[in-house]
Amino acid sequence: MYVCVCNSVSDKAVRKAVANGARNFIELQQATGVGTCCGKCVGCAREVMLDAIEAE
């Protein structure tokens, strides 16, 4: 599913960024561009990121 419609960032892309070392939202934004337009996806993207970090 798409987490960020503005930048076409999927939950898989968020999980991949975490697997590649993203550990906070700024690093996730730098890796994927998530949440850099309208910002509506930030809460959801953060949840997916934290879930992926916990799963590691």
Ligand code: FES
């Ligand atoms: Fe992610 Fe708009 S949906 S910035």
